[in-house]
Amino acid sequence: MNESTVLVIEDDIPVRNLIITTLKTHDYGCLTAADGSEAIMMASSHNPDVVFLDLGLPDMDGIDVIRRIRSWSNMPIIVISARSDDTDKIEALDAGADDYLTKPFSVEELLARLRATVRRLHMMTGGSAADRSVYTNGKLTIDYSAGYAALNGEELKLTPIEYRLLCLLAKNTGKVLTHNYITRNIWGRSWDNDTASLRVYMTMLRKKLDSPPDSPGYIQTHIGIGYRMIKVDES
Amino acid sequence: MGIQSESSEHILVCISPSPSNPKVVSAAARMAEAFQATLTAVYVKPTNYEALPEGDRARLQNNIRFAERNGASVTTIVGDDVPSQVAEYARISDTTKIVVGRSGMKRRHFWSRTPLTEQIILNVPDLDVYIIPDSAVDFSRQKERSRVADSIRPTLRELIVTLLLMAAATLIGLVFLRSGFSEANIITVFILGVLLVSVVTVSPLFGVLGSLAGVLLFNWFFIEPRYSFHTYETEYAVTFAIMLASSLITGTLANRIKQNGRHAAREAFRTKVLLDTNQLLQKAENPEEAIRVTARQIITLLNRDVVIYSRSESGGLGDRAEFGVFRSEPEPAVRDENEREICEWVFANRQSAGAHLERFGKAGAQYHPICLNGCSYGVLVIRLNGGLPDTFENSIMMSILGECALALENLRNAEEKERASVMMRNEQLRANLLRSISHDIRTPLTSVSGNASNLLAHYKQLDDRTLEQIFSDIYDDSEWLIDLVENLLSISRIENGQMELHRSLEVMDDVIEEALKHADREAKRHHISIEPSEEILLVNMDAGLIMQVLINLINNAVKNTPEGSEITVRSGRKGEWAVVSVTDNGPGIPDAIKDQVFEMFFTGRNKVADGRRGLGLGLALCKSIVEAHNGRITLTDNEPTGCRFTVELPVKEVRIDE
Missing domain, CATH: 1.10.10.10 (Winged helix-like DNA-binding domain superfamily/Winged helix DNA-binding domain)
Incomplete structure (x- = not known):
C-alpha cells in the first residue's frame, strides 16, 4: 500500500468512481466526500495527504472549500474543473490551490499530477523548502x-x-x-x-x-x- | 414644450415681429391639431437685431411666447437671408408644411425683389406652403427700411472710387473741351463715368451720388457761365434728368447682375461643398468617420473649432470629440461650463441653442442638433470666438448637418440590416451545426453504449482479444467526442458573427508546445517535429482558441496523411507578423478543392481517415478564429508533396522592464 491518502471531493458518481478506481489500482489510500461540508469535515478529521477537489459542488463553491481548508492546513489541493474558462482556475490557484486538472482529463494525467504532488510532499518533510539555504x-x-x-x-x-x-x-x-x-x-x-x-x-x-x-x-x-x-x- | 409625437407631419410656422403674426401662428396651431402634426415655430433673427426698434422686439417676444403657448417648439436661426434659411431649416428638419403670413409678400425692395413667400416656394418646391392673409403695412415698411439700410451699407472705399471716377470723367471732359469736341461727347463721358460707378460699387447710393456729382461737375466746368452752377438753358435740366435716370437704371441693372453673379457663385460654392461633403460621407464606413468628415467640412467652411457629440449606443448623448482648426500655436480652449447640459437639451429637443439664440444665449458657442426624421444623431458645437458665421455660411452648415444626419441614419440602417443578416446567418449556421452534430454524434455514442452494454452482459464470455478491441473502441470514440466538444465550445463563443476573445500576451512557441501535447493519440504514428523561432514572438491572443487552431491543423495533417509521414510545425517572424506553419509530406490537396477546405462542413475525400470522423468544422473554425485575431490563414502546396497551412498573426512589440 502506498502511504499517501487522498481525499476525493466530487459529487458526480461515475467520475468519483473513476478516480477512486484509478487511485486504488495504484495503491493510494482513498477518502471520498460528495459535497463541500462533508469535504471540510473529512479534511479536518482525517488530515489526508492530498485533496482532489471538484469546483462545482452542490452545496458550496469549491473556491470557498479551498479557503476554508487553507485557514488551518497547507495540504496540497488539486482542483478538478469542468469549466474551460481559465479565470476559474486562476481564482482557485490564487485562493491557495496547488494544481488543477480540466475535465475531461486522462487517467495518466491524473496520476502524474498526484505523483508530482507527493514528491513535493516528501521534499518538504525534511523542513520547509523555503527555509533551506x-x-x-x-x-x-x-x-x-x-x-x-x-x-x-x-x-x-x-x-x-x-x-x-x-x-x-x-x-x-x-x-x-x-x-x-x-x-x-x-x-x-x-x-x-x-x-x-x-x-x-x-x-x-x-x-x-x-x-x-x-x-x-x-x-x-x-x-x-x-x-x-x-x-x-x-x- | 413641443408636441413630441411620432406623427409623420411636421408643420413649420415663421415668426416675425408683425402684430398680426399671432393670427398666423394660431392658424398653424389649428392645422397642427387637425393633422396631428408636430409644430415648430422658427424665427430668423437678423444680425442687427439690437438695432431693431424697441416696439418690434417687444412684439417679437410676445409672438414667441404666443407660439410656445400654442404648443410650438420655438427655434431661432441667426441670419439675414430669411427665405433661404427658412427653406434650409425646413429641409433639414423634415418639415412637411410651411405656414407663412402674407405680410412677407409686400416685402419688396424698390428694385423689385421676389417676395418672401415666393422665394420659400422656389427653395422648397416639394413642400406645401400655406399663406395666411395678414395686413401689416406698418410693419412691412419698417422691415423694408431696415433691410435696405442693411444691404447698402456705404463704405469709404466705394466713396473714394466714386470720387476718382467722377474726377477722371471731368479730366477727360476738360481734354475734350480743349480739343474742341462737342458738348454731347462730354455728356457721354459723364454718363459713362456714372455707369462705371454703378457697376463698380455695391450700394445704389453711389450711383445716385455719382449722377448728382456728374450733373454738378458738368454744370460747373462745361456749361456757360463756367465755374458756376448757373445755367441759362433749360435744355441742360433735361440732360441732368437723363443722366440721373440712366445712372439709376444702369446701377440697378449692374447691381442685379452682380447680385445674380454673387448668388450664382455662392450657389456653385454651396453645391461644391455639399457635393464634397456628400461624397466624403458616402465613403464613410462608420459613424465616427462620418462625424470626422462633417467636422472637417465645417472647419473648412467656418474656420472655427468645433466639437461634436455623437449618439451613444443606447440612444442618448454619447462621446465628445473635439476638432480644431490647424494652428501653429494652440489657443486656450474656451469651453462652456455647462457644455454637456446644453448639448443634452439640444439633443433632446432637436433645436439649436447657444450664443445669440433663444436658449442658453449666454453660452460662448452655438449648438446645433444633427437630426433627421425626429431622431437626433448628435450635437455640433461651434466655438464662435467672438463672431457669428454669416447667413450664407450658416445655411451651408445647416445643409452639411442635414447631410451628416442622413449619412448617420443610412449607416445605422445598414448596420441594423447587417446585424439582422448576421443573426440570420448565425441561426442558419447553428441549425446546420445541430443537424450534423446530432447525426455525427450518434455514431460514436452508439458504439460506446453498445460496447459497454456488451461488457455488462457478456463480460465472462468474451475472450481477451475481443475485450481489448472493445476497450480500445470505447476509448477512441470517447476521445473523438472530447475533440468534438472542444470544437463546439469554441464555436459557441461566436456571437453575432463576432468571436468573443479573451486575449492575453503569449509566447507563440509555448502555445505550439502546448498544442502538440493535446494533439491526437494517433499522432504518435507520425513524425512530428518543431522548428521554433529564433526570437521570442509575443502575440496578443486568445491562447485557448489559437491552441485549438494548431491542434486542428496538426490533427488534420495526422488524419489526412499515411502513417509515418513527416509533419513539421515551424514558427518565425515576417515583418509585423508571427508566422506558424504546419507542413506535411502527405498526398496534398488538389487545387480544385483548395478554396473549399475552409468552408463549414467540408470534409474532403477522407481517404485515410475514417469516413464518419470529420464534422468538417475544424478548418472553418480555424479560419474564423484566426480572422477574429486580425490574422490570416492560407493553404499552399509543399514541395515535393503535401500541403502547408500557414497562420499569420500580428506580433506585439513590447518594451521590457528591468
Missing part, C-alpha cells in the same frame, strides 16, 4: 545565501530578474504560480507591460535551464495561467 532539484542547485544557481554543476548565467524568477519558482516547487502572483512578487505590481515582460523573461530563463537535450524540463508553462517548477525525480 541550498535548494536541489535534479541537476539544478540554488544557493540562496550565495545568490548562485547551477545546472549540472556549472553556474547558470542569469540576469537579476531571471534569478529572482528562478528562486520564486523553486521556493514554490510543484505549485502552479499564476502570472499575477509572479508579477506582483517580482515587480510589485501587475501591469500589462509586466505580464509581457514576464513572458519574455520566462522564455529566456527556460532556454537557459531547459535547453540541454537531457533536460527533464524544470519549468512548465501553463498557457493563460502561469508557470510551475517541477520536482524532478532523482532516479
Whole structure:
C-alpha cells in the first residue's frame, strides 16, 4: 500500500468512481466526500495527504472549500474543473490551490499530477523548502545565501530578474504560480507591460535551464495561467 | 414644450415681429391639431437685431411666447437671408408644411425683389406652403427700411472710387473741351463715368451720388457761365434728368447682375461643398468617420473649432470629440461650463441653442442638433470666438448637418440590416451545426453504449482479444467526442458573427508546445517535429482558441496523411507578423478543392481517415478564429508533396522592464 491518502471531493458518481478506481489500482489510500461540508469535515478529521477537489459542488463553491481548508492546513489541493474558462482556475490557484486538472482529463494525467504532488510532499518533510539555504532539484542547485544557481554543476548565467524568477519558482516547487502572483512578487505590481515582460523573461530563463537535450524540463508553462517548477525525480 | 409625437407631419410656422403674426401662428396651431402634426415655430433673427426698434422686439417676444403657448417648439436661426434659411431649416428638419403670413409678400425692395413667400416656394418646391392673409403695412415698411439700410451699407472705399471716377470723367471732359469736341461727347463721358460707378460699387447710393456729382461737375466746368452752377438753358435740366435716370437704371441693372453673379457663385460654392461633403460621407464606413468628415467640412467652411457629440449606443448623448482648426500655436480652449447640459437639451429637443439664440444665449458657442426624421444623431458645437458665421455660411452648415444626419441614419440602417443578416446567418449556421452534430454524434455514442452494454452482459464470455478491441473502441470514440466538444465550445463563443476573445500576451512557441501535447493519440504514428523561432514572438491572443487552431491543423495533417509521414510545425517572424506553419509530406490537396477546405462542413475525400470522423468544422473554425485575431490563414502546396497551412498573426512589440 502506498502511504499517501487522498481525499476525493466530487459529487458526480461515475467520475468519483473513476478516480477512486484509478487511485486504488495504484495503491493510494482513498477518502471520498460528495459535497463541500462533508469535504471540510473529512479534511479536518482525517488530515489526508492530498485533496482532489471538484469546483462545482452542490452545496458550496469549491473556491470557498479551498479557503476554508487553507485557514488551518497547507495540504496540497488539486482542483478538478469542468469549466474551460481559465479565470476559474486562476481564482482557485490564487485562493491557495496547488494544481488543477480540466475535465475531461486522462487517467495518466491524473496520476502524474498526484505523483508530482507527493514528491513535493516528501521534499518538504525534511523542513520547509523555503527555509533551506541550498535548494536541489535534479541537476539544478540554488544557493540562496550565495545568490548562485547551477545546472549540472556549472553556474547558470542569469540576469537579476531571471534569478529572482528562478528562486520564486523553486521556493514554490510543484505549485502552479499564476502570472499575477509572479508579477506582483517580482515587480510589485501587475501591469500589462509586466505580464509581457514576464513572458519574455520566462522564455529566456527556460532556454537557459531547459535547453540541454537531457533536460527533464524544470519549468512548465501553463498557457493563460502561469508557470510551475517541477520536482524532478532523482532516479 | 413641443408636441413630441411620432406623427409623420411636421408643420413649420415663421415668426416675425408683425402684430398680426399671432393670427398666423394660431392658424398653424389649428392645422397642427387637425393633422396631428408636430409644430415648430422658427424665427430668423437678423444680425442687427439690437438695432431693431424697441416696439418690434417687444412684439417679437410676445409672438414667441404666443407660439410656445400654442404648443410650438420655438427655434431661432441667426441670419439675414430669411427665405433661404427658412427653406434650409425646413429641409433639414423634415418639415412637411410651411405656414407663412402674407405680410412677407409686400416685402419688396424698390428694385423689385421676389417676395418672401415666393422665394420659400422656389427653395422648397416639394413642400406645401400655406399663406395666411395678414395686413401689416406698418410693419412691412419698417422691415423694408431696415433691410435696405442693411444691404447698402456705404463704405469709404466705394466713396473714394466714386470720387476718382467722377474726377477722371471731368479730366477727360476738360481734354475734350480743349480739343474742341462737342458738348454731347462730354455728356457721354459723364454718363459713362456714372455707369462705371454703378457697376463698380455695391450700394445704389453711389450711383445716385455719382449722377448728382456728374450733373454738378458738368454744370460747373462745361456749361456757360463756367465755374458756376448757373445755367441759362433749360435744355441742360433735361440732360441732368437723363443722366440721373440712366445712372439709376444702369446701377440697378449692374447691381442685379452682380447680385445674380454673387448668388450664382455662392450657389456653385454651396453645391461644391455639399457635393464634397456628400461624397466624403458616402465613403464613410462608420459613424465616427462620418462625424470626422462633417467636422472637417465645417472647419473648412467656418474656420472655427468645433466639437461634436455623437449618439451613444443606447440612444442618448454619447462621446465628445473635439476638432480644431490647424494652428501653429494652440489657443486656450474656451469651453462652456455647462457644455454637456446644453448639448443634452439640444439633443433632446432637436433645436439649436447657444450664443445669440433663444436658449442658453449666454453660452460662448452655438449648438446645433444633427437630426433627421425626429431622431437626433448628435450635437455640433461651434466655438464662435467672438463672431457669428454669416447667413450664407450658416445655411451651408445647416445643409452639411442635414447631410451628416442622413449619412448617420443610412449607416445605422445598414448596420441594423447587417446585424439582422448576421443573426440570420448565425441561426442558419447553428441549425446546420445541430443537424450534423446530432447525426455525427450518434455514431460514436452508439458504439460506446453498445460496447459497454456488451461488457455488462457478456463480460465472462468474451475472450481477451475481443475485450481489448472493445476497450480500445470505447476509448477512441470517447476521445473523438472530447475533440468534438472542444470544437463546439469554441464555436459557441461566436456571437453575432463576432468571436468573443479573451486575449492575453503569449509566447507563440509555448502555445505550439502546448498544442502538440493535446494533439491526437494517433499522432504518435507520425513524425512530428518543431522548428521554433529564433526570437521570442509575443502575440496578443486568445491562447485557448489559437491552441485549438494548431491542434486542428496538426490533427488534420495526422488524419489526412499515411502513417509515418513527416509533419513539421515551424514558427518565425515576417515583418509585423508571427508566422506558424504546419507542413506535411502527405498526398496534398488538389487545387480544385483548395478554396473549399475552409468552408463549414467540408470534409474532403477522407481517404485515410475514417469516413464518419470529420464534422468538417475544424478548418472553418480555424479560419474564423484566426480572422477574429486580425490574422490570416492560407493553404499552399509543399514541395515535393503535401500541403502547408500557414497562420499569420500580428506580433506585439513590447518594451521590457528591468
